[in-house]
Ligand SMILES: Nc1ncnc2c1ncn2[C@@H]1O[C@H](COP(=O)(O)OP(=O)(O)O)[C@@H](O)[C@H]1O
C-alpha cells in the first residue's frame with residue numbers, strides 16, 4: 054500500500070527506517086530499537102563469505118545503497134493458495150492474506166505478522182525478540198532489525214500440540230523483504246512452521262534483497278519443526294540467519310531447502326541448552342546457472358546427554374557453486390552427547406562446484422560424534438541401468454537426482470510444498 | 483526383414499583392448515540359447531556391447547534385432563526395440579522405489595500399453611508371487627541394500643513386467659539357492675508361455691539353470707570367440723568335465 058509515511062528512495066537510510074516505523078504506528082521503544090539497529094548496520098562488518106571461487110558475486114557485490122526497501126505499488130493479491138489451514142501471505146511486506154484455522158485459535162495459540170504481535174502482545178514477544186539472534190551480530194542481522202516487516206510470530210501455549218503446519222509465504226515483487234520470525238513453544242508444546250520465500254520478475258530499477266532473521270525458543274519438552282523453502286530469481290540475493298534455543302528434552306528440527314537466488318548466505322544454528330535436548334537439520338541445496346550459495350549449519354551441545362543429527366544433500370548444476378559448512382560443537386558441559394553430521398554432494402556439470410567441510414569442536418571426551426562428507430557425480434552404471442530399461446538419459450538423470458534428494462523431500466511437512474520442491478528441482482536439471 | 487537377435491562378426495574393445503574377436507550368434511524368436519565359458523572369456527562384454535554400454539566400443543561386425551540395426555540405436559532405444567538385459571551386477575538407484583521405477587520404465591518401454599494403476603499393481607503383485615518375493619519390496623529403493631539373490635529376483639521381476647522380445651540373462655542363476663533358482667526358472671518360463679516369441683540368451687557358468695530353461699543350442703565362448711556349439715548335451719559335458727577338454731580340443735585344432 055503506498056503510504057505518505059514511506060519515502061520511496063533507494064538505499065538504507067534514517068528516513069526509510071523512521072518512515073517505516075511511523076507507517077506501522079510503532080511506539081517510541083520500537084522506533085528507537087530500529088534506529089539503534091540502523092546505527093549498528095552502518096558500523097558492523099558483513100558476515101564472512103566463504104566461497105573462494107566466486108569472484109564475480111559475493112556479499113560485497115550486493116549494492117545495498119541501491120536496494121529498494123519498500124514498494125510504491127499496492128501489492129496485487131493473486132497468490133496461489135497452498136491450502137494450508139493457517140497461513141500468512143506477505144507480498145512486498147504487506148500481509149495480503151491471513152488465515153488462522155479455528156482449531157488453532159481454540160488452543161490459545163497466538164499467530165500473527167511479527168509487527169502486529171509486537172503491538173498486540175508485547176509481553177509475549179519482547180522477552181525473546183533479539184535475545185536468540187542479537188541484532189548486533191553483523192551488518193545484516195542489524196539490517197533486518199532496522200527494517201523488519203512482515204514475518205511471523207507464533208506462540209504455542211504449554212502442552213498444546215498442533216498437527217497442521219503454520220505457513221508463512223513471503224513473495225518479493227517490487228521491493229526487498231525483511232521478514233522476522235519468532236517461534237515460541239512453551240513446555241511440551243509442539244508446532245511445525247513452514248516458510249516459503251519466492252520472488253517474481255523485477256519490475257523496475259534497484260536491487261531487491263531478502264534479509265531475514267528467525268528466532269526459535271523451544272522450552273522444556275517442546276518440539277519445533279521449522280522448514281524454510283526458498284527459491285529466488287537470479288537477481289535476488291538472500292541473507293538469512295536462523296537460530297534455535299533448545300531447552301531440556303526439547304527438540305528442534307530444521308529443514309533448510311535452498312533452491313535459488315543471486316547469492317544465498319544462510320546460517321542455521323541450534324543451541325542445545327537443556328539436558329537431553331535434541332536438534333536436527335535435514336536439508337538440501339541445489340545451485341545451478343551462476344548461483345552461489347554459502348550455507349552453514351551449526352549445532353552446539355551445551356548440556357549433558359544432548360543429541361544431534363544432520364544430513365545435508367547438495368547438488369550443483371551448470372556453473373552453480375555452494376559451500377556447506379557443517380559444524381558440531383560439543384562443549385565441556387556436553388558430557389554424554391551424541392552427534393552425527395553427514396553431507397552428500399552430487400556434481401552434475403563440469404563447472405559445478407561444492408565445498409563441503411563438516412567440522413567438529415569437541416571439548417568433552419565422554420561423547421560420540423561422527424561426521425562424514427562424500428562428493429561424487431551420477432554413477433554412470435546407474436544411468437546405464439536406467440537406459441537399459443528404456444528410460445531416456447534426461448529422464449534417468451531426473452529420476453536419479455529426485456532419488457538423491459528424496460529422504461529430505463519426503464520429510465517436508467506439506468504435500469503441496471513437497472510437490473513445489475520436486476518441480477523446482479526438476480527445473481534446475 | 484530377418485527375425486531374431488542376429489550378431490555377425492562382432493568385435494568389441496574396452497579401453498582399446500580387443501575383448502570380442504568376431505562373434506557370430508543368432509537367437510531366433512522363441513528359442514533358448516545358452517552361452518557358457520570360463521570367467522573372463524567375454525560373455526558379459528557381449529551383453530554390454532549389445533545393450534549399448536558406453537564403455538564398450540564396437541570395432542567391427544553387426545547386430546540386428548528383428549531387422550533393426552541395434553548398433554545405430556542409443557541404449558534406451560535398444561530397450562524400446564525389445565532387448566532386455568538381466569545384469570550380472572545390477573546397479574542401485576537410491577531414493578527411487580521399485581514401484582515407481584517399474585512403472586516409469588514400463589511406460590517408457592510400452593507407451594502404447596500403459597496400464598491403469600490398479601491393473602499395474604495387480605500385474606506386479608502376481609509376478610512377485612511367482613518369484614517368491616515379499617510384497618514390501620515394491621516400496622524399497624531399487625537394488626539399494628538388496629542381497630545378491632534379491633537383486634536377481636528383481637531383474638526377473640522387471641523382465642516379467644516388461645515382456646521383452648529378446649532377453650539376455652547374464653549369470654542370473656549365480657548366487658541363487660535351489661528355491662530361488664526354481665522361482666527364477668519358473669518366472670522366465672511364464673514370460674515365455676505368455677509370449678512364445680521371446681528369445682533368450684542365457685549366460686551361465688553352471689548347467690543347473692538349464693534344467694529349467696532347456697536350451698536349443700549351447701555356445702561355448704573362450705577368449706572372445708565362440709569356440710564350440712552343440713545341443714543340451716554340451717552343457718552336461720561341461721558340467722562333468724569342465725572347460726579343459728574343450729580348451730585342448732580348440733588348441734589342437736589350431737595347432
Ligand atoms: N569395463 C571393463 N573394463 C575393463 N576391462 C573389462 C571390462 N569389462 C570386461 N573387461 C575385460 O574383458 C574380459 C572379459 O570380461 P567379461 O566380459 O566380464 O567376461 P565374463 O563375463 O565372460 O566373465 C576380461 O579380461 C575383463 O577384464
Ligand SMILES: [Mg+2]
Pocket residue numbers: 525526527570652653
Ligand atoms: Mg560376466
